[in-house]
Amino acid sequence: MIRTVVLDVGETLTRDDRHWAGWADWLGVPRHTLSGLVGAVVVDGRDNADAIRLLRPDIDVAAEYAAREAAGRGEQLDETDLYDDVRPALSALRALGVRVVVAGNQSTKAGDLLRTLNLPADLVVTSAEWGVSKPSPDFFHRVVGVAHAPADQTLYVGDHPANDVLPAAAVGLMTAHLRRGPWGHWWAGGETVQQVADYSIDSLLDLPGLPGLVNPGRRGGSHG
Structure with missing residues (x-):
């Protein structure tokens, strides 16, 4: 579930x-x-x-x-930096009544920039804002705290085995390894990843169709 x-x-x-x-x-x-x-x-x-x-x-x-x-040459983030499947996948999850949280190893500025994009998510938060970074177990305990669901009913999705899949699983979260980017592709075939991850996906659009996804009440459409 x-x-x-x-x-x-x-x-x-x-x-x-x-x-x-x-x-x-x-x-x-x-x-x-x-x-x-x-x-x-x-x-x-x-x-x-x-x-x-x-x-x-x-x-x-x-x-x-x-x-x-x-020098004015620091972090930048806008719509062009998003993968094409982000908005449709997150919108589909929220339309199903699933709570969607964005939480990664990013700066405070990145958090502000992400929230400016008005993603279809219930919460956007970064490690800098929490004061703790992955792969620390404390980061994933914070994830459980904002999930509004037990750890074993919360799915953490990421590309990096050592920062995402393994530490998330260690605190009891379900995990999905995303085959994307250098870390996602290089480690996708690793025995440890295959054994630990509950799901392996090639696109965020795979998420709404995962078995075990519950529908606690449709929202009547997605919104940011």
Whole structure:
């Protein structure tokens, strides 16, 4: 039984193209160079910021992030960053009466930008706003707290096994691994992911048709 669906942000709802392109331009390196390094850290199972550290070993990523913001070249997010299946999938879930929550490892600014998009979601919140990040169990305990449903009736959807599927399952949440983005594709065939994830999906449009999805009362249409 699934009463609430909670979704990751990067490479689940939004493309990371603009994110990495912005960092490459800021660091003065070709975009394909940084993209290649992102692939390398994916294969190694490392933090994605390590791609930047491979280019500049002594860099303070947080300080550099602040410098980008101060220069007017910081985070940006608009409708073009959303994957095409986001609005129809989330709208379909809400029309079925399912509670939809967006919760991922993002900055406070990203949370503000996401809410500006008026997504078909009941709640949009980020790790920076909570003060705790994935894969910490505390993040997923916070997810349970806003789900308005027990953990075993809440489905967490994400592309990253180590940040999404495994820690969410460890606190009792149901999980769906999304084959999207570098992490989603590279680790999709991993034995651990296949054993732990309750579902493996190729599109968010697969969510409304999942077995076990309950209809506690239709909303009469989706809204943001």
